[in-house]
Amino acid sequence: MPAAPAEMPLLAVLGLRDPEGSDWSRLRGLQYAQLTRTQRWRIVVHAVCAILTIALFAGKAPTLLLVTFVAALLGSMVITLRSNHGVSTSERPRVTRAELDEKARAAACVAVAWCIPMLGFASFAGDAERAGLGLLIAVLLVGSSLALGAAPLATIIFGAITGSVTIGSFLWFGQFPLALAIAMLLVTVTYGVASVARLHLAACLAEAGVAEQSEVVSLLLREFEENQADWLWQIDTNRMIRGASPRLAYALGRPVEEVEGKPFLEMIAGEAWETGQFPASLHDLAERLKRRESFSNLLVKVAIGREHRWWELSGTPMLDDNGAYLGIRGVGSDVTEQRESSEKIAYLARYDTLTGLPNRLMLTEALGDALRYAEQWRTRCAFLMIDLDRFKAVNDSLGHLIGDKLLAQVSARLKALMGENELCGRLGGDEFAIVIRDASERGCVERVAKNVIARLSQPYEVDHHTLYVGASVGSAIGPRDGKTVEELMRNADLALYRAKDDGGNEHRSYEPLLHANAEERRQLEFALRQALERRELVLNYQPVVDATSESVVSFEALVRWNSTDHGPISPGKFVPIAEDTRLIVPIGTWVLEQACREATRWPEHVRIAVNVSPEQLFEPDFATTVVRALTASGLEARRLELEVTESIFLRDASVARSSLEQVMALGCTVALDDFGTGYSSLGYLRKIKFSTIKVDRSFVTGAAQDSKESLAIIRAVVAMAESLEMSTTAEGVESAEEADMIRRLGCTKIQGYYFGRPMPAEDALRLFRRRPAVPERLRA
Incomplete structure (x- = not known):
């Protein structure tokens, strides 16, 4: 769309100059585009007026002169049609300065053709015939202002030439009132044409803007449908699919004809539509559609054939001019890969990649939950820290690959020892931990620690190597030994440090004296x-x-x-x-x-x-x-x-x-x-x-x-x-x-x-x- 000029000077609107700052060739194209829609009627009007002129002067003016007039008029019409051809065949018309001059010359040719009767026929007729010819000229002037108002230069050139000759002819034969009437008509037409041209140009700009915006929107929607993984969807008041797009049909795994007019929920529910066992996210979508409310980025688990997918849907209710509900229209996309990636990221954030056990983050969260549970129900929880004895010697002598395989076996043994009340995980290196959610039973912590030490101290077979490592365990009871996760983990670590100092392969519980020793160590x-x-x-x-x-x-x-x-x-x-x-x-x-x-x-x-x-x-x-x-x-x-x-x-x-x-x-x-x-x-x-x-x-x-x-x-x-x-x-x-x-x-x-x-x-x-x-x- 051409940029709208800040102002429209009269000479610019008339086409006599092109101010800087705007694409006036496009603006001229918008002006002259109307000529193609009216040129058939203009030809008819000129033909009728020419026939009336011939009838008016038949038998009075020489035949040669009448034939000359008809030939001149036909030739000027051909020139006009050729000058308009470029505008009529272009979807985005542009009219250059040379083309504008050509159209002006074509209008001048038509005007000259109509001057032949006024100059050549008037001397062979009386006042009545000249008045009739002047009336026809006036009709052409008014018709030009109406038909060619969008192209003012052509109208003004036609009016200036024919009007001047007509006024001169009336003055020559003493018909002064008619000369004055034509002069007044010429001034009125000129002013009207200029005003109409300015309004028409502004209207053309607005219309072109709307058309181009509509085209851009259509282009974007088409590109959106064709090139993106998203699609448009629409349902009516009965929640039936309407206007199914190829992309939506592809996402549903069916042809468009099988999708159109079918219940939207049935299409995405799969076998659950028959059993009624819908996923929670599908229930949520159904409720939103039932309430006819807007929603955005709603994650829904759908069944396409026998495959489960994840869709992200957004929708907005459609209303008519009277506010009546027509259905819901929205956009959807398949986010299964993103969902699986996010689940994988969430898994990696909470699980150790080497052992598959919960990592420090998940252990911390579990310990926090256990502390809250213990506080709520007045019970006890426990946190056990485990450090492998002599593991460093294995790593240094046999390499980290053997060490990693040994850690995997250690984690498998730990996991096998856990019950529903315990969660084990890896803190890092050769350090593991256990969260006991409810440690109220007497001797519970001691029993778990002894089982861990006994099981982890048994020999391991790793790549034809028989390896022996022990385990030292330090434990802390919550909330007795710490009311926060940080305190409980720190105190369990102090107890572990004591177990290592005592020679390893031992379990030690936290005692307040350990904290004093740790503080002394820090000061030292x-x-x-x-x-x-x-x-x-x-x-x-x-x-x-x-x-x-x-x-x-x-x-x-x-x-x-x-x-x-x-x-x-x-x-x-x-x-x-x-x-x-x-x-x-x-x-x-x-x-x-x-x-x-x-x-x-x-x-x-x-x-x-x-x-x-x-x-x-x-x-x-x-x-x-x-x-x-x-x-x-x-x-x-x-x-x-x-x-x-x-x-x-x-x-x-x-x-x-x-x-x-x-x-x-x-x-x-x-x-x-x-x-x-x-x-x-x-x-x-x-x-x-x-x-x-x-x-x-x-x-x-x-x-x-x-x-x-x-x-x-x-x-x-x-x-x-x-x-x-x-x-x-x-x-x-x-x-x-x-x-x-x-x-x-x-x-x-x-x-x-x-x-x-x-x-x-x-x-x-x-x-x-x-x-x-x-x-x-x-x-x-």
């Missing part, structure tokens, strides 16, 4: 983060003596913490915190640097032993840290011994081996601490050249009490160390009898309170300023 963690800056950490040194000569051969550096806020803190408390928070890395670096610096003050044959945490060993720059400590202190690498435990090999044996081989290449030695208390894999001894194996104090104590097992273990360790050219150090020797026993068993070095407790650096240095040390002096 906060203080430990500032311990290095406040210089609260110090090193003590415990001597290691030769089993034969009892001379000091090395010291073990032991870190101690005297907190400003909490006083002296046992290493058994703060070292696990440091390892869990990875604060052990900066603390271990500081210990290494301080120990190396202090060892430079001792005799050259005395070595320093520093304990290394797995967290330190797995740092990429661990070897660089050792080099920096040796370089800064000036200590020879052969005098530094790093003590590690077997746990370093459970995480990533290749990384541990690589780090140890790098420091051994520097000249440092490596000792295996607490041997016999862990997994005691001989493969470690074969892969890494340890310098010393340290026998744990528990075996020394057992041997002192004549434990056959402890004695056998110590003898086996000593024999193995001798064959591998390693030395052995017995820890925890506290008496002369124990020292003599250790010598008899063959250990090469001894460490314990009998020869010296951990002491400050100055006390350790003082040992070398005296005469050769004896046990009594070392104990001082």
Whole structure:
């Protein structure tokens, strides 16, 4: 549709100029489009007037002149028809400036043809004939204003030429009243044509706008039906389908003729129409149709053949001009795929993809429901947290694929243990949980926990591997141990932490003391983060003596913490915190640097032993840290011994081996601490050249009490160390009898309170300023 001009100047309406800002070629096309609808009647009017003219002047004017008039009129009509042909054959007519000039010339030709009678015939007739001819000219003027009002330029050109000639002729023959009448008629026609043209142009614009809008709407509806998954639907007052579209018929799986006039609900109900067992959503739709109300995006479960689908329907009642109800019309779409996708997303949001068990979100929701139920009915609920023992060793040694398969088997066993009152799920990693909705029965929680531990501790067969993992369980009772989900989960976690500390494969219930311990741990963690800056950490040194000569051969550096806020803190408390928070890395670096610096003050044959945490060993720059400590202190690498435990090999044996081989290449030695208390894999001894194996104090104590097992273990360790050219150090020797026993068993070095407790650096240095040390002096 052409843009409507802001204003319509007279010269523009008449076609004498085209102002900027609008598509005037289209506007001209709208103006001249009417010519095609009236050109037949115009030809008839001109023909009648021409016949009357010939009849009026027959026998009075020369025949040649009459024939000339008829030929001129016919020729001008042909020219006019040709000029209008472009407009008549175009659906969206445009009239250019050249075409407008052509139409103006055609109108001028018609006017000139009608001037022939007035100029040529008038001299052969009297006043009556001239008056009759003037009347015919007046009829043509008025007819042109009516027929050609939409194209004012043609009317004005025709009127200007014929009117001027007629007025001139009347004036020439002295018929002044007739000349005045024609002049007045010409002015009136010109004014009327201009006004009618402006109104007609505005009407044409409005009509074209409506037509184009209707066409756009039809186009959109057609495109909507043909290219989209949606369709239009319409029912009458009896809820019968009317005006069924092909898309609707396709959605119903039937031809259009089978759909038209059928009950809408019957078409989408399937077999339920016979049984009366309708889905709730279909009941809702039926009620809305019955109440004749509007609805939008209503999700309805429909049956198309034997297949169930989901439709989304919107509808609006139709009313006639008097407000009478005619039916409902709306739009629908098949949203089955979107519905299934949303259900899948909802499933993934609440279920663990690996095990198929409810995830943390769903467990949290279930626990919230259980707490509300317990509060409403004055009952108890419970939350159990489960952590697999030794699962990390499986993951690290056999890989995550085996670990995932093991978790799947664990989840299957857990699920098989659950009753209607319990819900189990996976929190993440190797942590699971159980929500007991009603735990009012005495011993209910304990029974579930024992069943879980017993079932999960049984062997697993995974890809030809027989695996053993245990389970630790911590439980909390709601609302006794927590009135909110967060409190209950936190307290169950504290109880689980206690079960793990007690060795695992145990169940522990929450106690208020656990919260106090957790708070203490939190405060200690906060203080430990500032311990290095406040210089609260110090090193003590415990001597290691030769089993034969009892001379000091090395010291073990032991870190101690005297907190400003909490006083002296046992290493058994703060070292696990440091390892869990990875604060052990900066603390271990500081210990290494301080120990190396202090060892430079001792005799050259005395070595320093520093304990290394797995967290330190797995740092990429661990070897660089050792080099920096040796370089800064000036200590020879052969005098530094790093003590590690077997746990370093459970995480990533290749990384541990690589780090140890790098420091051994520097000249440092490596000792295996607490041997016999862990997994005691001989493969470690074969892969890494340890310098010393340290026998744990528990075996020394057992041997002192004549434990056959402890004695056998110590003898086996000593024999193995001798064959591998390693030395052995017995820890925890506290008496002369124990020292003599250790010598008899063959250990090469001894460490314990009998020869010296951990002491400050100055006390350790003082040992070398005296005469050769004896046990009594070392104990001082």
